[in-house]
Amino acid sequence: MVGFTATRHWPFLQLVTSSRESARLSILNYHRVHPVVDPINPGEIDADGFTWQMKLIANNFNVLTVGEAAELLMKGQLPERSLTITFDDGYADNAEIALPILNKYSLKATFFIATGYLDGGRMWNYTVIESVRSFPSSTLDLSEKDLGSYSLENWEDRHNAYSAIISKIKHLPQEKRQYLVDWIASMVPGLGGTAHLMMRSDQVAELHKNGMEIGGHTVTHPILSSIPDEQAKREIAEGRARLEEITGSRVKVFAYPNGKPGQDYLPKHCDMVRQQGFTAAVSTQWGVSTPSSDRYQLHRFTPWDDSPAKFMLRLIRNYYQKR
Structure with missing residues (x-):
């Protein structure tokens, strides 16, 4: 049933998204594409x-x-039912799993990559996730550091635990956050299993060779609003420079880490991106973008849906969500 409904044309979609109004751009936001459903995070998409x-x-x-x-949108030349596919952070499964599927259907996508974790690194949030996944006890007590105490009886408990921990420390200063992450990881002897979580540099180059767009996402994925301005400028510039070194091409687009306007980044960070010569940038604010939108704050949303019908309904709902 899924195979049939996913492969068909949907005339209803074409009807409700055809309009005499200005064109609207929908941008999808993915992170990982797991080979199979991940029990600790079943909401994240898998290959099927x-x-x-x-x-x-x-x-x-x-x-x-x-x-x-972005270029067509600002010129008022965007085709109807235009859509963009994006990936954040630079996970290896983007190259190993997503790329062959994109190529199969002749689709292009934009990959926003945090360069500091290429070639064997691991983002701090995945250290938390893997620590909670591998924690040997059914209870995790972090109250010593005011981070709460959690039941880990089942996968749902473990998902809720890591989500709560990440939420508590996400907006802390980087040094404080890393201290807490290292402290949590120290409770799990021999924590590993993610040496190949992020892309290698040659995988980034392979994406580029396959016609995919590579975009900046800083070096260490900081919350820009939580770091000094000069550090933010360096993060943006150095991440871009590394990607240009890998691909041999100009990097023109950028994604703000975490991406919530007014919380994770501020207007001054949009100015930094513009002044460094990027042509467009994306947030994680839901909705569509129109010719009157700020090209340095284009909207995106994550499609969590588990069926084609729900997926299409979400796309239609997002299409009519004005920002």
């Missing part, structure tokens, strides 16, 4: 789910990269 989503998109949308879409 990504496959039917890409089938559906290929049959019903005009797919553009962020750079292409």
